[in-house]
Amino acid sequence: MKISVNSLFGVLLIAGLNGCGSTPKNPNDGRYHISQDIAPDRLPQDHEMIDPTPIYEVPSRGGNKDYQVLGKHYKVLKTSEGFSEEGVASWYGKKFHGHLTSNGETYDMFAMSAAHKTLPLPTYVKVTNLANNKQAIVRVNDRGPFHDGRIIDLSYAAAFKLGVTKSGTAKVKIEALHSAPGFYVEVENAQQQAELSDKSAAIAALFQIPTKVIESSGAFRLIAGPLTEQSQAMDLVNNLNQSGYPQAKIYQPKQNLLQLNPN
Template sequence: MKRIGFFVSTLVLFTLVGCAPLGVKIGEEQDRGPDKPVDLSGVPDAEPRHEVRTSAGNRSPYTVLGKTYELMEDETGYREQGIASWYGQKFHGRKTSNGETYDMYAMTAAHKTLPIPCYVRVTNLENERQVIVRVNDRGPFHDRRIIDLSYAAAQRLGFAGQGTAQVEVEIIVPGEQAPVPLRDENAESTSDSEDAVAKDEPDASAFLQVGAFGSRAAAEAQQIRLSSLLDWPVVIHSNREIPVLHRVRIGPLETNQDVRSVREQLRKNDIEQTHIVHQ
C-alpha cells in the first residue's frame, strides 16, 4: 500500500510539473535568503533594453496546479497593484522559465502572464522604494500575489525580512518615457507627467528625483555624475528613518521649461526614470 501511495504521489507531481513551463516554481521546502547577512543596497537596477523574444518561457496558454494562464498579447500600459513575494536560495542556480540560470543576487523577477523577457518598475507602497527588474521567470502561483522578486530586489525594496509587501508593478518599454506612477514619494506630490504640472511656475521646492539608494556612497557617485552633466544643483536628501534611504534630486526647478530641459539632458545620457517631488 505504501508503494502504491508513493507511486501515485510521484505521478501527480510529475503531471503538475509536466504541464508547466521550464523553471516554474512549484512549492517545496520553505525558501530562505543567504546563509550569512549580505548588503545588496548597491546592486544596480536592471537596464531596460530591446531583446528578441523567443518561444522559451512564452508558451501560451500553460497550466500549473490545475489553473490555466494566457500571456498578455500587448503589455503596453500594464500597471497593477498587489502583493509581491520573493524567492531565494531554494531556486538559486536552477533554470528559470526561459532557460536562464536564476541568480538571487541579480535584479530579476517572475510573473505569470507578462511576456519574457520584459522590464518592470516595482514600487513598495509602504516605503516608496523603487527598483527596476527584468522578468525572466514564471510565478508566483499563489492567489493574490502578482510578482515574485529576486532576493536582491526584495532587499532593496525593504521587505526581504518580512516575505511579502504591497507593491505597484508597471511595465517599462525600452526607449520610451516611463509610465506615470500612481503614487509619488509624498502624498501631496505631483505625478511624473509633465502635463500634470498645471502651473507654468511650479513651487520653488520642486525637484526632479533620479534615484534612491541604500548606500550613501552610491548616492554621492550619482550626484557627482549628474553634476558633471547638468547646470542645475544636484542634492542628496536622506530620510531620518531606519533603513536610511538617500534620494538624489535635481533642483529646485522654477518652471515647467526647467523640468523639460533637465529631462532632455538626462535622456541624452540614457537616464529615463525621473519623477517630480516637493521637499
C-alpha cells in the same frame, strides 16, 4: 509554502511550454538541496542592486506560451504595453538559486529579476513598495508566484532593495517599462550565457557603463549602454576593439525600437 516556476520548467518544456495536460513538479523533490526556501547567507551588495536599464529584447524562446499550473490556466500577454497592476509581492531565494527560470536562464537571487504569471518574457517593470515608496526596476524572466493574491515574486536582491525582505510580502504597484532611449554596443556574443557573465562585470568596471547579457536570435549577447550620443557609442566600439574585443559593434535589435543607426 512558496511554489516557484523554477520547479516547473522541465515539465513545461516537455509539454511544449503550452501547459497542455502538464502538472508542476513537486518543489520538494530531489532537484533542490533544501526543502524550504530561505534567505542567502549574505546581504546583497550595492552593485547587485543597481536597476537594470530597459532594453529591447527579442521574446525568449521559452516561457511565452499559455500554460497550466495546479489546474489553473494562464494566458501569456502578447504585449506589456501599458501594463500596470497592484497587489502583493513576495520573494524567492536560496532554494531556487542556480536553477532554471521559465525562459531557460539561470536564476540568480542577487540579480534584479522577478517572476510574473502572464507578462511576456522578458519584460522590464518598475516596482513601487506602496508602504515605503521605495522603487526598483526588475527584469521579469520567470513564472510565478502561484499563491492566491500575489502578483510578483521578486529576487532576493530586489526584495531587499524595496524593503520587502523584512516583512516577507508587501503591497506593490508594478508598471511595465520599455526601451530606454540611447545607443548600445554589442561587445561579444556566445552560445552559452556563462561565457559572457565574467566579461560583463569586467567591461562594466573598466568603462564605467551598464552592461547586461541578453538572449537574441538564438545566441547570448553582451550589451553595453545606453550612451546618449552615437559618437560615444562609436568611441566605445573603438576602445573595445583595441582592448581585445574585435567583435564589438553598434547594437541593432531586430525591431528598431532604440532608433540606432550603425552607419
